[in-house]
Amino acid sequence: MGKQILTTCPYCGAGCQLYLNVNDGKIVSATPAAGRTNEETLCLKGRYGWDFLNDPQILTKRLTKPLIRKNGILEEVEWDEAISYTAGRLSEIKAKYGPDSIMGTGSARGPGNEANYVMQKFMRAAVGTNNVDHCARV
Amino acid sequence: MSMGVPEIEDAKLLFIFGYNGADAHPIVARRIVKAKQKGAKLIVTDPRITESARIADMHLQLKGGSNMALINAIGNVIIAEGLADKKFVEDHTSGYEEYKAIVEKYTPEYAEPICHVSPDLIREAARAYAKAETSMILYGMGVCQFAQAVDVVKGLASLALLTGNFGGPNMGIGPVRGQNNVQGACDMGALPNCYSGYQSVTDDAVREKFEKAWGVPLSNKVGIPLTHVPHRVLEEKDEAKKIHAYYIFGEDPAQSDPDLAEIRETLDKIDFVIMQDIFMNKTGLHADVILPSTSWGEHDGIYSCCDRGFQRIRKAIEPKGDVKTDWEIISLISTAMGYPMNYKNTQEIWDEMRSLTPSFYGATYEKIEALGSIQWPCRDESMEDKGTPYLHKGGKFAHPDGRGKFFASEWRPPCEVESSEYPYSLSTVREVGHYSVRTMTGNCRALANLEDEPGWIQMSPADCEKLNVKEGDLIRVYSRRGSLITRVMPTERVKAGATYMTYQWWIGACNELTTPYLDPISNTPESKYCAINLEKIDDQASAEQFVKDSYESIRTNMGIDTAKKGV
Numbered sequence A: 001m002g003k004q005i006l007t008t009c010p011y012c013g014a015g016c017q018l019y020l021n022v023n024d025g026k027i028v029s030a031t032p033a034a035g036r037t038n039e040e041t042l043c044l045k046g047r048y049g050w051d052f053l054n055d056p057q058i059l060t061k062r063l064t065k066p067l068i069r070k071n072g073i074l075e076e077v078e079w080d081e082a083i084s085y086t087a088g089r090l091s092e093i094k095a096k097y098g099p100d101s102i103m104g105t106g107s108a109r110g111p112g113n114e115a116n117y118v119m120q121k122f123m124r125a126a127v128g129t130n131n132v133d134h135c136a137r138v
Numbered sequence B: 001m002s003m004g005v006p007e008i009e010d011a012k013l014l015f016i017f018g019y020n021g022a023d024a025h026p027i028v029a030r031r032i033v034k035a036k037q038k039g040a041k042l043i044v045t046d047p048r049i050t051e052s053a054r055i056a057d058m059h060l061q062l063k064g065g066s067n068m069a070l071i072n073a074i075g076n077v078i079i080a081e082g083l084a085d086k087k088f089v090e091d092h093t094s095g096y097e098e099y100k101a102i103v104e105k106y107t108p109e110y111a112e113p114i115c116h117v118s119p120d121l122i123r124e125a126a127r128a129y130a131k132a133e134t135s136m137i138l139y140g141m142g143v144c145q146f147a148q149a150v151d152v153v154k155g156l157a158s159l160a161l162l163t164g165n166f167g168g169p170n171m172g173i174g175p176v177r178g179q180n181n182v183q184g185a186c187d188m189g190a191l192p193n194c195y196s197g198y199q200s201v202t203d204d205a206v207r208e209k210f211e212k213a214w215g216v217p218l219s220n221k222v223g224i225p226l227t228h229v230p231h232r233v234l235e236e237k238d239e240a241k242k243i244h245a246y247y248i249f250g251e252d253p254a255q256s257d258p259d260l261a262e263i264r265e266t267l268d269k270i271d272f273v274i275m276q277d278i279f280m281n282k283t284g285l286h287a288d289v290i291l292p293s294t295s296w297g298e299h300d301g302i303y304s305c306c307d308r309g310f311q312r313i314r315k316a317i318e319p320k321g322d323v324k325t326d327w328e329i330i331s332l333i334s335t336a337m338g339y340p341m342n343y344k345n346t347q348e349i350w351d352e353m354r355s356l357t358p359s360f361y362g363a364t365y366e367k368i369e370a371l372g373s374i375q376w377p378c379r380d381e382s383m384e385d386k387g388t389p390y391l392h393k394g395g396k397f398a399h400p401d402g403r404g405k406f407f408a409s410e411w412r413p414p415c416e417v418e419s420s421e422y423p424y425s426l427s428t429v430r431e432v433g434h435y436s437v438r439t440m441t442g443n444c445r446a447l448a449n450l451e452d453e454p455g456w457i458q459m460s461p462a463d464c465e466k467l468n469v470k471e472g473d474l475i476r477v478y479s480r481r482g483s484l485i486t487r488v489m490p491t492e493r494v495k496a497g498a499t500y501m502t503y504q505w506w507i508g509a510c511n512e513l514t515t516p517y518l519d520p521i522s523n524t525p526e527s528k529y530c531a532i533n534l535e536k537i538d539d540q541a542s543a544e545q546f547v548k549d550s551y552e553s554i555r556t557n558m559g560i561d562t563a564k565k566g567v
């Protein structure tokens, strides 16, 4: 049986509400919901924009495994290695040049508010710098 | 936005400034059409004949880069003709005399040679704006992506102050921005100068509150903006002041930032580049480590839409592959660096954020669930506080004295203007159907077919004739920073000498051309305007082959098996 998940369109700041119609663990369509800003309407992007989740590889492809550049080439690794390598290099750079030598970004796109909160907390509390910003300016 | 999106349709006058609603936000554009049907007057200020300009009562087709001069001239007319709301100015504002002194010289006759808009039209627009019962200003990237952006925004806000268009419904001033969650990233403190809820990192009381909650001492030094990174890598001589590591999360600077050649050099010079994203992208080609995350549709959370509305996103499907949510990945790195973070879900993160952010404290998950959308500020957890549809109620402003501050600034020309060598201007614009850096929509089958590489350059028919090119021809575009190939799109909608490109194409990547000049306050790059030259390509067949080859090589670089094309 299919199910309907109410969510917010990720394509612009209008914040339209829509239902993702899911069948067999796959999104099959999107239909407009009665959101405050959109009142049961959607534009093309809201209606068809979910398709990238099925990774049709038209332009680029989904990342499915952590990668570390080894001798110039990106190689697949396990999460443990990716995390300890990343944390290790960041700690090293912080020790050598100080926290203000590290820059981090938030994301104005898909990740959501909680991930942005965690990112700025990480930069401020764990790294120790206010060098955090996002692409609103760009 | 100081108002809510639904209020747009009830304003008596809409003043739309450098905002192309039909392309950027179709559903906001629908409200504009509705407002018009309900009898609202529509004034559009844009160098192009946009969809909104077509249905407008007045179109001020100003020359690109002259925003500030035009806004000052409108303020000048309102004051000179006695149309200001004197009571509002007296009771609720400060700085009026200084404002008046600056706009004094910007008579419509003074502005005309700068803006290329007739003095009569400027007067007519100023009168209509000042006299309407409720006037609302909507502005977009046409304002923000100039080096004089912050001045212009404050200038627009000053027009609303001058005419008492703050503090009630269906009025005010609204930025309508590009990416879906720009508002959210700002709300959550992904900014170098403030924590969540715009609480300043230099305010001792605020910092102490966060130090106590997070259990570590925090820096009181404002951080550097993203747009300063290239300088801090390529030009900074002091090793201690250089940026040595760059954690790029859900962004693609190697496609979206101005002056791409400089960005690529920057990424290559930084000791350590972390990329965390859902798709392989151009930044990934320069990354030392790539962390794959879940996408919209695969995780829970909250977005903030452009009118301050918190709304839920929900997980609909299981992610494929060995990926984690963004907050989990960051928490793991943090823990490994000796600062443990152990969140169970997004609600737990949200509750911590609320407890530290008074203006969002009342927006609980339960309440967002029940109401669907809550516009901040929302300070009280009880169901009574349903949020705030419009700001500055009763003419109260966030400044310590509660007054709205007037601001005027002299007009400055764009940093790079046309010359004999680069005789055309280029502005970057947005397009229906494709989103930002395109890894998402470019991978949607129904949307990818809308347009295809290498994109288009909009030119006036007169310029096409002069260069002897026609629709669909490939043409070479040069600036002082780079060159690219794109297709000719003649259109009556633009003036001779001005050209427009959308920024999401990979081969025709207009950011190869744009300038890295920044607004001194917002640090926004001036990507709306630079000087270029155009060159007809005689051998169209080999240019077509070049485009085809470049497209294939980009796809190969992104790890796509070329044989799979068209799947």
Ligand code: SF4
Residues within 6 Å of the ligand: A009, A010, A011, A012, A013, A014, A015, A016, A038, A041, A042, A043, A044, A045, A046, A047, B025, B026, B027, B028
């Ligand atoms: S449906 Fe269209 S207008 Fe609505 S949020 Fe999505 S992209 Fe924006």
